[in-house]
Structure formats: C-alpha cells, structure tokens
Amino acid sequence: MSLTTTPVETVIATLRDLLGERLSVNASVREQHSRGEDTTTPTLPDAVAFVETTEEVSRILTLCHQHGVAVTPFGAGTSLEGHVNPVRAGISLDLSRMTAVLEVNEEDMDCLIEPGVTRQALNAFLRDKGMFFPVDPGSHATIGGMCATRASGTNAVRYGTIRENVLGLEVVLADGRVIETGGRVRKASNGYDLTRLFIGSEGTLGVITKVRLRLHGIPEAMSAAVCQFPTLAAAVETVITVMQTGVPVARIELLDEDQMEACIKYSKLEGFAPLPTLFLEFHGTDASVKEQAESVEAIAADFGASGFAWATDAEARNRLWQARHDAYWAAVNLKPAHRGITTDVCVPISRLAEAVVQAKETAKASGLTSCIVGHVGDGNFHCLILFPEGSQEGLEKAWALDRAIVAQGLALGGTCSGEHGVGLGKREFLEQEHGVEALAVMRGIKASLDPRGIMNPGKIFRN
Template sequence: MTPRPVDTVISAARDFLGDRISTNNALREQHSRGEDTTTPTLPDAVAFVATTEEVSRLLTLCHAHGVPVTAFGAGTSLEGHVNPVRAGISLDLSRMTAVLEVNAEDMDCLIEPGVTRQQLNDHLRDQGLFFPVDPGSVCTIGGMCATRASGTNAVRYGTIRENVLGLEVVLADGRVIDTGGRTRKAANGYDLTRLMIGSEGTLGIITKVRLRLHGIPEATSAAVCQFPTLAACVETVITTLLSGIPMARIELLDEVQMGACIAYSKLEGFSPTPTLFLEFHGTPASVEEQARAVEAIAADCGGTGFAWATDEQARKKLWQARHDAYWAAIAMRPGARGIATDVCVPISRLAEALLGAKEDIEASGLIAPIVGHVGDGNFHTVILVDPNDPQEFERAWALDKAIVARGLALGGTCSGEHGVGLGKREFLEQEHGAEALAVMRGIKASLDPKGILNPGKMFRN
C-alpha cells in the first residue's frame, strides 16, 4: 500500500526532529484551534522546531509532497488562524525563544519568533528599554507579526507594523530570505517586511524578528474615570485626541464589561458604568500636566471619580484587569464561548460605530460587553454564546455581521488587529474590492504555488 504523502513527510522529518514530531492525540488536539469558536481540526502531526534550518528542511519536504503546514505559536488567536483546516503538519515555533541581540545604543533587537512580549521586556528592563506593542494576552511576537497585532499602546507607539525593522522568513519551498536590516529607513526594492507582516503564515514562516525598541519613560501614571453614558466616554476620547495630548493608552469599557472586570479582577471602589482607563508617559511634570488636562476634559463631559494611580502595583492591577477583560467577559456566563469582533473606524466616526453597536447588541438579546483601544478607533465586543445552541450561534454571527457592516459603511475595517483567518474571510472583498483581492491571490500563488502554507485562510479557496 502506497503511504500517504504526510506519512512520508513525518517519517523523513524524524531523521532531524526525532521525537519532536509527534502524532500524539493530546498534542494534536491542543493544536487543533486557538481561542476561537471554529470547529477544531486535528493536524496529522505536530512538529516542534528549534532552528531556522529545521523549518527550512521541513518546508522543503512538505513542498515536495504537497503537505499543508500551519504555523502555531501560543494558540491565542481569535480568528481561526492556527486551525489546520486541511490537516497536515502543525508547525509549533514556541520553542524558538532566544533573544539573539540587543543593540541598546541603536534601540533594536533580534529575537526568535517564540519570544513573548513579557519575556522580551523582562530581558530588556535592566537596559532601560522596552517593547511597547501590547495585545493584552500572552502571545508570541512571531504570531503578533503574522497577524499584524496591535493593542493598548498603539495610540502612542504604533502597531507591530511600525515596530518591526526586518524579518527572516522561510518560504514555502524551504528558501530563507531576509526582508530588512537595522537602519530606521530604506528606500530600495519592494517592502517585503510589510508584505509578511499580517500575512498570517500564508506566504512564509517567520523565524527571526528585528524589532524597534523604545526607552522606558521616566515617569508613568495611570488613571480611571467613569461616565454616566457611553456617549460621554467617547466624547472625552475625541476631545482629548483633538487637543494633542500625547496619550500612551486610552481604553474604553462599557458598563457591561466594567461590571465583569469588577467581579473577575476584584476591583474595589468602582461602579459598573462606562469607564476609561488612561495612561500617561513622560517626565514627572509632563505626566502630571497631561493627566490634569484630561481630567478637565473628562469633567466637562460628565466624567467623575478621576482616580490617579502612580504606584506601580496599583497601575499593574488596573492594567491586568484590562488585559483580563476577555476572560472576565467569559466568566459572566459559565460554559459560554466568546465571538470577538474587531472593528476599527476613523476617530471622527467612533461615536456612531460604538453607539450603533450598542443598539445592535440590545436588539439581539445577547450578552456582548464592549471594550476598545479607542485612541486609534478600535473596539471589540465579546459575544457570549452557548456552544451547544446552533440558533444562538446564528444570532451571534448575525450580530457580528451587523457590527462589521456599520464599521465598513463608516470608512472602517472589519479587523483592526485580530487578522482575517477564518472568521473575517467573507468581508475581505467587501472591504478591498475584487481587483485588490485578485492581486493578493496572485502574490499567494507566486510565493506558495502549491498552496501548502496555512491553506483555507484569508481566502475561501
């Protein structure tokens, strides 16, 4: 009997991976999906790679035999990116965790893709540097690059796209390329770094990342302010940004999400009303000036209880509560799963998008807390659904589509930071147009002619 192509690949890969390529059912189940609601798909095997050479050798084998490969980092994706919908090999990069270089004077570093933001910042702390892109979960930086991640600090420091200088990438046929260097700018050739950022493992596998770093600010202050209405919250955000105040973070939680965070994170002294979490970076004097200015704006908009937190432990507790917002939402309905929306709109249309989403949620009868990085127009809802109720899933997806449709109509995007994966494929043509989508397909066909890299993602076929 002729062996299946994937069995041939697994057998050959054991020559250089040994027991780091496994068909163990528990490992396959662990790699069958991320934190999304898509139906799990078992890969045929899981390969734990440790070097660029191993990635290259494995992709060369898979390309030769037409075997699908789906990259896997921490498994925290929310759009089905790591679900190996056509089986094959789940390529786990989580063991590639070396910080290879730190160039303090140039404020850059070179890392492997399995390094997390938390691990990198622990490594950098004694050098007075930090990496600011903070999606709010324990995810790998390689995965953040693949999904074009963002997070709470983007209003000041930008997204992952603005903080990557270059990449090492293994292409579908095993070739290894470098897409950038250490200079802060370059004006030659196609920008392959930006092409790979956000490509979700469909064009190549990222094996090294050169990052732009930033100096740890001399002073940091956090503040919380609560509002009688969601509209007053949004008005404060827009006025603050128009005033030119250099905010580090502006996070919005509606009354449902704030109530969930109070219960889950044991926040004392707050009420379940629309709330802004704020952070200011700079010198002690500038931080105080910024905070005072925002406090005055918030008061004019009806905000109350503007509470500062300059103590590091108090700040950490506040931001940990914000980072745990997804889990706090899930805890509101034990046994439920969450469908996360990810609309981003121009700041001037934020009020329409948020208040419209609130109306859609109320009309649906579902529980869906709202939380957002509103400093750059991005917000999320976590639609809580019973995984055993198909009709409720249908209502939830209808709500998701309504929120996205309004965002697109307001000049926004279906995904500000979560990526496309399986969950947002249907919106791509609506947002970009048929011709642009055809160009994307052409790029995919050129770099991955056999379609082995994360097949079924981004495009429906």
C-alpha cells in the same frame, strides 16, 4: 496486496528522522494544536513538529512543498480568528521553542529575536537595560505570531502597532528558501517593502524565523488614571476630544457598563460602579505626566465624568491594567456556560462615537449579552458577544450580530479587523472592504510565493 504510502505519511516518516521526539502524533498534542481561542470547529493536524532552528523550518517546508502537504504555523495558540486551525490537516509547525534573544543593540535601540519570544519575556530581558518593547496585545502571544497577524494593542495610540516596530525579518518561504527583509537602519528607499508584505500575512506566504524590533526607552514617569461616565457616548466623545487636542496619552481604553460589571466581578475591582469607563496611562517626565493627566481630567469633566482617580505607583497601575488584560476572560465568565466571539472593528476616530453606540444598540436589540472594550485612541473596539456553549442556534445568532456590527463599521469608512487579522473568521468581509481587483492581486501574490498552496491553507481566502 501492495500498500501505498500517502504524501503526509512520507513526510511524517522523514520528519521523525529529522526531529525525533520533537515530532508528535500524540492525540492530546494534536488536539492542543487544533485551534486557538476561537469558536471554529477544531481540526486535528496529522502531526506536530516542534522546531528549534531556521534550518529545521527550511527542511520541513522543502519537504512539504515537494509532497504538497499543508503546513500551519503555531505560536502560543492565542489567536481569535482561527489562524492556527489546520483546516487541511498536515503539519502543525510549532515555533514556541524558538525563544532566543539573539542580540540587543543598546545604542541603536533595536534587538534581534526568534519568533517564539513573548512580549513579557522580552521586556523582562530588557528591563535592566532601560528599554522596552511596547506592542501589547493583552495576551501571552509570541512576537512571531504578533507579526503574522499584524497585532496592535493598548499602547498603539502612542507607540504604533507591530508594523511600525519591526525593522526586518528572516522568513522561510514555502519552498524552503530563506530570505532576509529590512535591516537595522530606521529608513530605506530601495526595492519592494517585503517586511511589510509578511507583516499580517498570517503564515500564508512563509514562516517568520527571526524578527528585528525597534525598542523604546522606559519612560521616566508613568501614571494611570480611571474615570467613569454616565453614558457610553460621553466616554467616547471624551476620547475623540482628547485625541483631537493632541494630548500624547500612552494608552486610552474603553470599557462599557457590561464589561465593567464583568471586570469588577472577575478582577475584584473595588470602588468602581458598572458604568462606561476609561482606563488611561501617561508616559513622560514627572511634569509632563502631571500636565497630561490634568488636561484629560478637565476634558472628561466637560462630558460628565466622575471619580477621576490617578495611580502612580507600579502596583496600583499593574492591578488596573491586569484587569484590562483579563477583560476577555472576565466577559466570558459573566454568564455561566457561555462562550464568546469577538468583533474587531476599527473606524476613523471622528466616527467612533457613532460606531460604538450603534454597535451597543444593535447588540441589545439582538437579545444577546455583549461587552464592549477597545483601544479607542486609534478607533479600534471589540464587542464580545456571549452565547450558550454548545448551542448551534446561539452561535449562529452571535455570528449574525457580528456581521451586522462589521457592516456598520464598514459603512462608516472602517475595517473589519483592526488587529486580530482575517484567519477564518473575517474572510467573508475582504471583498466588501477591498474590492474584487485588490483581492485578485492578493491572490496573485499568494500564488507566486506559495504555488502549491501549502502555507496555512484556507486562511484569508476562502479557497
């Protein structure tokens, strides 16, 4: 009897020679790479490859392209839309060991890093240089993953999303070719904008192996503020007015009453009530920060805000923002033995109050507990929908609520995903949002750059 070696077995045997112990078929390692922080059914990859250089990534993709073996890039595994779930098994390509800061150009305020660097690690490296990287998705995500999902976060209202803060990329294509996009200049007007093509491509077009980032100077002064409101509508109307009057807030975050209850319990936030709340931060000079805070306080007062409190020392600010960053875990822990799925609707700022209030009313009518939190300065909010862990009926009910909230957002001129990306969780909304012809163009780009369909298959498109 002759034994036939499958393509994936051939790839694994070759990669074992290339990577040695950095290629793992261990069950627990494969389990760790079977999904992110989402509720999709996990899928075990056939093997996990821990890469350390662009050359290794190139050789792996060349090999997998030749044999038609699926490749799913993996960073920190923090995605909420199933991006790292290897739905067709194959190789999970772990880039978390590529953590070098390759260069920092202080005069031009840019740097070149490998994709496994996190925002926290980069800012620790930059602190003594008087610069920082502002894009803050609220988790220990890798910057390569942030580029792949077109991440955003709390600072986007002032500093922009990852898209506005990436100057160029090094990308390994599906067949192993390595290309460079963009450069160090702040603007260019030649050729197709390949950098923006790969930003948000979710690993379906290639693997990002280097990122050149725009940096910003650390502000002279920072001040955080918190104010609470009698109604959710009043809090959101305050946000709209602040943005329309042009106050240059650095961050403005909304937590509804359920989310505040969760944060008070989880993060031990004393002195606050479970009411709709805004967390704000102001950057600039001492004088400008004071002026910004006073302007927002006056606007908030017009909408019935109470307890407007400033925090200028770093410890108090960090405590507030840590509570905001822990909002997801706080919400999940609000009810024992529950899990959550998260919406990511973003609407024009003028429709924000309608969208948020409508989402909350729809959630209440469903009978499910939900918590709303959002980067509302740019119209983006999340509704974390809780359901009993292990309950298929509860999960289906949560997804039905998710679809209803997304439909409401689209009807208001919004998008199904402001910052989490598409992955598996948002695929069904793409045609509704973009139309058949636009989706066909996207598929054409995918087919051109990945003709064998090995790059993160099943993501963005259903097939």
